[in-house]
Amino acid sequence: MSPHELTLEGTEAGKAPTRPGRSVGLVRRALPSTRTARVIASLSVLVVASLTVFLTWGVDGHWDYALPRRAEQAIALIVVGAAIAVSTVVFQTLTHNRILTPSIMGFDALYTLFATTLVFFLGANSVETMDPWIMFSSTTVLLLAGATTLYRWMIGDGSRGLYTLVLMGVIAGTLFGSIQSFMVRIMDPNEYDSLLDQLLPSFGALETDVLALAAVVMIAGVAVAFRFARTLDVLGLGRERAITLGVDYRRAVTWLLMLVAVLVAVATALVGPVTFLGLLVANLAYQVTRMHRHVITLTASILVAAVALVLGQALLQHVLHFNATLGSIINLVGGVYFIVLILKESRA
Amino acid sequence: MIAVDGLTKSYGTATVVDGVSLTLPDAGVTSIIGPNGAGKSTLLSMVSRILGPDAGTASVDGVDVFSASGREVAKRLSVLRQDTHMTARITVRELVEFGRFPHSGGRLTPDCRASVTSALSYCDLDHLAHRGLHELSGGQRQRAFVAMVLAQDTRYVLLDEPLNNLDMAHATGVMRLLRRLADERDKSIVLVLHDINYASAHSDRIIAMRDGAVVADGAPAEVITPEALEDVYGMPFTVHRLGDDLVASYFR
Ligand SMILES: Nc1ncnc2c1ncn2[C@@H]1O[C@H](COP(=O)(O)OP(=O)(O)OP(=O)(O)O)[C@@H](O)[C@H]1O
Ligand SMILES: [Mg+2]
Numbered sequence: 227m228s229p230h231e232l233t234l235e236g237t238e239a240g241k242a243p244t245r246p247g248r249s250v251g252l253v254r255r256a257l258p259s260t261r262t263a264r265v266i267a268s269l270s271v272l273v274v275a276s277l278t279v280f281l282t283w284g285v286d287g288h289w290d291y292a293l294p295r296r297a298e299q300a301i302a303l304i305v306v307g308a309a310i311a312v313s314t315v316v317f318q319t320l321t322h323n324r325i326l327t328p329s330i331m332g333f334d335a336l337y338t339l340f341a342t343t344l345v346f347f348l349g350a351n352s353v354e355t356m357d358p359w360i361m362f363s364s365t366t367v368l369l370l371a372g373a374t375t376l377y378r379w380m381i382g383d384g385s386r387g388l389y390t391l392v393l394m395g396v397i398a399g400t401l402f403g404s405i406q407s408f409m410v411r412i413m414d415p416n417e418y419d420s421l422l423d424q425l426l427p428s429f430g431a432l433e434t435d436v437l438a439l440a441a442v443v444m445i446a447g448v449a450v451a452f453r454f455a456r457t458l459d460v461l462g463l464g465r466e467r468a469i470t471l472g473v474d475y476r477r478a479v480t481w482l483l484m485l486v487a488v489l490v491a492v493a494t495a496l497v498g499p500v501t502f503l504g505l506l507v508a509n510l511a512y513q514v515t516r517m518h519r520h521v522i523t524l525t526a527s528i529l530v531a532a533v534a535l536v537l538g539q540a541l542l543q544h545v546l547h548f549n550a551t552l553g554s555i556i557n558l559v560g561g562v563y564f565i566v567l568i569l570k571e572s573r574a
Numbered sequence: 575m576i577a578v579d580g581l582t583k584s585y586g587t588a589t590v591v592d593g594v595s596l597t598l599p600d601a602g603v604t605s606i607i608g609p610n611g612a613g614k615s616t617l618l619s620m621v622s623r624i625l626g627p628d629a630g631t632a633s634v635d636g637v638d639v640f641s642a643s644g645r646e647v648a649k650r651l652s653v654l655r656q657d658t659h660m661t662a663r664i665t666v667r668e669l670v671e672f673g674r675f676p677h678s679g680g681r682l683t684p685d686c687r688a689s690v691t692s693a694l695s696y697c698d699l700d701h702l703a704h705r706g707l708h709e710l711s712g713g714q715r716q717r718a719f720v721a722m723v724l725a726q727d728t729r730y731v732l733l734d735e736p737l738n739n740l741d742m743a744h745a746t747g748v749m750r751l752l753r754r755l756a757d758e759r760d761k762s763i764v765l766v767l768h769d770i771n772y773a774s775a776h777s778d779r780i781i782a783m784r785d786g787a788v789v790a791d792g793a794p795a796e797v798i799t800p801e802a803l804e805d806v807y808g809m810p811f812t813v814h815r816l817g818d819d820l821v822a823s824y825f826r
Contacts, residue, residue: 322661456680460672462662466624466655471726472648472676518662 269529276537305444306493307531312451313489314504327504332399333490334499339402340368358435366491373487440492447489455520502560507531581630592786603763605773608783614766622653648676652726656734666718667703673725693724712739733765749776774798782806
């Protein structure tokens with residue numbers, strides 16, 4: 227009933243100089259794509275180099291002891307890095323900005339709150355005997371429902387300004403944090419504190435019980451993000467253009483927010499909140515690729531995150547001798563960067 | 575055929591589109607005219623699914639735009655918005671390639687590339703194809719967006735003020751292009767225009783809106799009259815016949 231769907235009168239239409247036009251186009255297109263290939267290749271080399279440094283630095287012959295432990299750590303760092311990178315890039319495309327990340331908007335504060343709530347209502351004993359996988363899964367499901375509903379509402383029809391979103395995010399994050407610390411306060415301090423430490427680890431004490439599950443979830447999540455890459459490209463043009471190009475906006479945003487929630491859960495379960503990592507790696511990825519295509523920016527952000535975490539951890543261990551935590555260094559650098567971005571934005 | 579039935583949109587107590595019912599033909603050029611704030615963009619936004627209506631329905635070739643999948647609608651209806659602001663840093667060609675998204679899901683086929691190239695040359699953009707959108711003048715950018723809509727290659731094309739920012743040569747060029755699309759490719763072009771003389775010269779039909787309602791609807795000869803225009807815009811007009819064209823004069 228719609229004869230025009232497939233009729234591509236493109237080539238014969240008018241007296242368009244199709245041939246020369248096309249070949250010129252191809253030549254010019256080749257330039258940015260070889261550049262992109264070079265960038266991705268260089269980042270991959272950096273990842274391999276960082277991994278080599280991390281796995282071999284100062285092993286001193288205790289290979290059979292050091293290597294498996296370090297490998298496990300490296301995998302955890304990469305899982306965290308990929309989850310944070312992808313969730314940030316997706317979230318920034320949905321909110322049309324390069325400053326807000328799921329962390330800044332309070333996603334991981336919400337995760338922490340849900341984990342605490344579970345301990346609070348189930349009691350320490352039952353949680354202690356509970357499989358960490360079940361704990362991780364139930365917190366993730368809670369976050370999936372809670373975050374998707376809340377942030378769906380916050381993003382609304384995509385017309386809220388950056389500062390409104392920042393404000394809402396700060397309020398949400400603070401609110402979740404306060405409720406969480408209130409709960410901790412009215413629990414039995416000793417018992418629950420240690421339990422929460424275990425539930426909400428930091429880079430110092432990677433939580434590897436759930437590493438296998440987290441890795442599987444991360445890979446599935448990243449695969450979904452890549453499947454959505456072309457839709458993300460269109461969403462990057464703005465809500466209205468995406469709709470007129472046939473994207474079912476509400477549905478796409480809901481699915482993508484669920485994806486973000488799951489990936490945040492993965493990262494938070496392994497290392498706890500790292501507020502500014504996403505901001506750093508996403509913006510570095512945009513800068514080195516100078517691309518709007520998500521296949522490229524997602525890939526680059528994952529690679530940048532892997533280098534930052536693996537190399538950062540190696541330097542921390544061997545140069546700074548653990549005189550700081552990786553989380554605190556990232557937050558220091560990332561926090562300063564955040565302020566710079568906000569200032570630049572307010573002057574623009 | 576685009577069928578619009580009882581479309582209504584209110585903001586607070588102000589009803590900006592008030593129960594508009596229309597059918598738009600499946601070929602030809604239809605212009606929508608009317609003063610600022612008449613509700614033209616709001617009407618177009620509802621038909622293009624950007625804005626949910628408070629009441630009423632709209633369908634394109636029998637496909638209900640509010641319940642069908644976005645892709646089904648986007649294969650039949652393309653939209654040029656009034657606002658061409660763009661934050662993404664992309665080239666003209668990349669923008670035009672996005673027009674193929676409803677057909678190809680973002681994977682360009684050789685056919686896609688051919689219609690992108692043809693859309694670019696239709697809009698006189700060959701030499702600007704590799705330029706960043708942010709490096710263009712307002713009028714060049716406007717043409718890039720027109721090219722994107724052409725690449726989408728739909729039967730129905732809605733354009734909200736496509737002559738924005740264009741000089742006379744390019745404005746006339748775009749109007750001729752739209753006319754040609756209607757004549758040669760049997761497309762139905764629906765566009766909002768402020769320059770009633772372009773509407774008069776190029777349209778098969780003119781729809782005039784005021785205060786959220788259609789107040790005149792017919793062939794140019796029926797709408798480009800001093801009485802009808804005065805009713806729409808609330809100011810005096812004289813209408814002259816120059817060759818084949820009816821030309822409205824309102825400058826003094
Ligand atoms: N988001 C909104 N909130 C409140 N009022 C709105 C909103 N959007 C549009 N309006 C009002 O609706 C009315 C119709 O607006 P619309 O943009 O449809 O006019 P238009 O006919 O396209 O005008 P123009 O020729 O200036 O483009 C205007 O009075 C406008 O102020
Ligand atoms: Mg308008």
